[in-house]
Amino acid sequence: MRIAQLANFVGPASGGMRTALRALGSGYVDAGCRRLLVVPGPEDARTSTPLGDVVQLRAPRVGGGYRLIVEPWRVTDVLEQWEPTSIELSDKLTLLPVARWARRTGVGSVLLSHERLGDMLALRTGLDATSQVSIGLLNRLLVRSVDTVVVTSDYARHEFQQVADAAGCPVVRVPLGVDLDTFRPHVRGPADVLRLVHAGRLSREKSPHLAVATAVELHRRGTPVRMDVYGVGPHRDELKAVAGDAPIRFHGYVDSPARLSRALAQADVALSVCPGETFGLAVLEALASGTPVVTADRGGARELVDETSGAWAAPEPGALADAVLEVAARPTACRRAAARARAERYPWSATVESMLEVHSSVVIPANRSRARRVTSSSTAAPATTREPITIAR
Template sequence: MRIVQLANFYGPRSGGLRTAVDQLGAGYVARGHEVILVVPGAAPGEEVLPSGVLRITRPARQIPMTGGYRAVDPRTTADIAEALRPDVIEVSDRLTLRGMGAWASRRGVRSVMISHERLDRLLGQVLPASLARTFADVANRRTAQSYDAVVCTTAFARREFERIGADNISQVPLGVDLDMFHPSRRAEGTRSRWHGSAQRLLVHCGRLSVEKRVDRSIDSIAALVDSGEDVKLVVAGDGPRRAGLERRARGLPVEFIGFVDGRVELASLLASADVALAPGPHETFGLAALESLATGTPVVVSSSSALADIVTAECGGHFDDTAAGMASELMRVMDLAPGARRIAARTRAEEFGWPASVNGMLDVLEYGRLVDPPLSWGHGGEGSTGVRRREGTRGAAAAACGGAGDALAR
């Protein structure tokens, strides 16, 4: 197949979406397909990535107050797609590129939309809940009607489409690079570099935007310090709220290190932390949290997000969307036996590999649905990822986490 991936909110620092698009594209190429990715940028360009994907960059203006995101004019995107003559388009933008579904239908081209966010939750940040739900339902109904298939990564993300009775929804979990994000990246040198004299190192990795609720991570540190805990928080990431968050953290053991460009450095930071924080209540998958788990670091997450379906009490915890609740859960997780919590974290992450995600997406791209869903991809009920545990991963995770893990696994 010639697969054309379209993504407007894709840039050098766009985090999870860029990771997902790149990993899926690389997987498609590895299975013999031709992949072309069209993205916005400051200047035009064409580049064959190491994965074999041809990335076409088209000039686009920055969108105000988004921290540097750009968006190619949909008409330009349509013209490029026309020239590329795809067999199928994969769209990762529910806002500016939703109309590409109708474009594809008129030309007999298959179309798939990946839903990377919960629209009702995002609108709910600026609108009353009932109004946000109404607007989201209208937009989602049009999306489902325009595309051959819509892919959601979790049951949490799927619910807003089930609410409107859409029947062309497939659930394909995203994955994590289990080789890059590995417990072996843990290094005392990295720990001492970041935590200084503090006994416990916490990390928040993600974009510094309002929906990520970095303020709750900062406020939980204040609560821990007030209770006498010797902790330090490292915030890895950048975004439009950085200046305000730095003011909020003044006087607290919080260090902002900006966007971490190197994946090895990021993996080492995550592996060297005691606990990772993911307080965003609207996460539909949360790749940074999954990368933390893969390194053997437990994660404390919002009970309102899809991550609450992924993180168990053994490999992290859930909190009630308050700073006090987050601080309490952080204490519980930090009090777990270090070897046991690291084994549990790695074990959970091993259920989410990119190869299975790629296979599932190729089913949807070619046939509009999952042809033969693996046993680990059940539909999932309320509060479920739809992923069941694989047998035999605990021993592998114990080996990955080292000698202490071997002893605890027995």
């Protein structure tokens, strides 16, 4: 197979997406597939790597250091030269014309849905009544444009299932994974306080305010507590204001997964409390490092935590603080072993195997006119002037 991965919204803090793209791409290459990665960047460029060709297309900044390809025809120019058997899209908006191109040219298409648009916009804007009608129309268009939708959790599946069933488009659940060699338990130093940790983008749709407010609530109750926050984002100053005089330290971005694992392993409890998270790689990274997780009682992250590896509560500081204290009261060795055991259920190898099955299912055989689709029960615009980017074959 020749698999093209298309990532159209990439920035300095999109660590989860970069992690998933790299892990999947490595798995595809190890399985004998040819792999192409198309990403936005400051200028056109092509690089050959051990994980396949990487084509960077010139794209403007759209805020927060992110770039967005706004000329989808340039993506199709690249694909026409490279001739994939299937494409994997992780963007629901600007790359829709690429899915239409795939349908016209007989190339299989897979949408890897990594967010629920309604919940993401509601969390970002603070409005519950986000344009649900527009999102519903977009989802109906999406399921009629791709061969299969892949979601990472049952929570994410709910966004698509009804419209996908009506369109006859399979929705396949494929949980993401974690690097169990890099993220692992580490020896911890002694501490006489309850140590909390939060790792993630400091942006409203990730709910870092709720994590910080939970630590503040514990401090207000008189619990000896310390919280370490790892990550960058536009709301760091707001979060410092929320923290006030509570013992909360902001460490910025950690560019080494191994260093991040050591930091996560030092905590007694990790807070990953976003109620709109469709999966939660940060949850798995904490669990793999031997740190139990407290999360919200709804969302994809909730599906990763069981009664032994953490706890969940309503997404408000008082309830989450209670959950933290309950987890911290468990025997240290037991809760850390349970966290690691839970993470071991999610190796990247299982994710790659499931995604390869999906890609195989949408590849159109030479003697057929349309793609064979997997069953939904499985778990696992032209422009007037063009500037093509040439790819060596």
